[in-house]
Amino acid sequence: MSLTVNEIFYSLQGEGGRTGEASIFIRLSKCNLACSFCDTDFEFGKKMTLDEIFGEISQYPCRWIIWTGGEPTLQLKDEDVAFFKEKGYRQAIETNGTRRVPAGIDYITCSPKQQFGKIRTLIPEVDELRFPIATGDPLPDISILPKTKRYLLSPVFDNMNVVQDNVDYCVELIKKNPQWVLSLQVHKLIGIR
Numbered sequence: 001m002s003l004t005v006n007e008i009f010y011s012l013q014g015e016g017g018r019t020g021e022a023s024i025f026i027r028l029s030k031c032n033l034a035c036s037f038c039d040t041d042f043e044f045g046k047k048m049t050l051d052e053i054f055g056e057i058s059q060y061p062c063r064w065i066i067w068t069g070g071e072p073t074l075q076l077k078d079e080d081v082a083f084f085k086e087k088g089y090r091q092a093i094e095t096n097g098t099r100r101v102p103a104g105i106d107y108i109t110c111s112p113k114q115q116f117g118k119i120r121t122l123i124p125e126v127d128e129l130r131f132p133i134a135t136g137d138p139l140p141d142i143s144i145l146p147k148t149k150r151y152l153l154s155p156v157f158d159n160m161n162v163v164q165d166n167v168d169y170c171v172e173l174i175k176k177n178p179q180w181v182l183s184l185q186v187h188k189l190i191g192i193r
């Protein structure tokens, strides 16, 4: 069993409900969308066996993996998740919601970019929904989204920089729609990965 890995790094989760928790990020190659605001280099990668990935991440004291991308569900299978669970890892995933999430994932962040109406049938319930929002973007209809306890709006940044217009726009949206909560990319604000 192998996965094409773009990068592995150890840092703190910078967004959403797990903000501040130490996590090992495993970025898998490839995405099935091409969002205009995407700031992630996910095209390239090297094939690694699960044992090789485990060999690399076991140097860290942390036992939380975040599977990210690109779109990690293009590669990650139930048996990959089971392998790392058996090694004692809890596993989060950051998905755009266009594909089924493998069994055994402990924390699902769904960050939909399109096709909102189809996501609920693929993934009925998630731990958080996080929407990147730029000025003028509409709020999606909650009734067609997966169930969650956390509806998060994340103002789109310009790489590492706050875009104040986007922040102001999100703040006004949330004041009018208080079931939503502001989520900032804290890792960018404090200058870490």
Ligand code: SF4
Binding pocket: 031, 032, 033, 034, 035, 037, 038, 039, 040, 042, 069, 070, 071, 096, 113
């Ligand atoms: S879904 Fe995510 S990784 Fe894929 S293109 Fe959009 S922002 Fe980039």
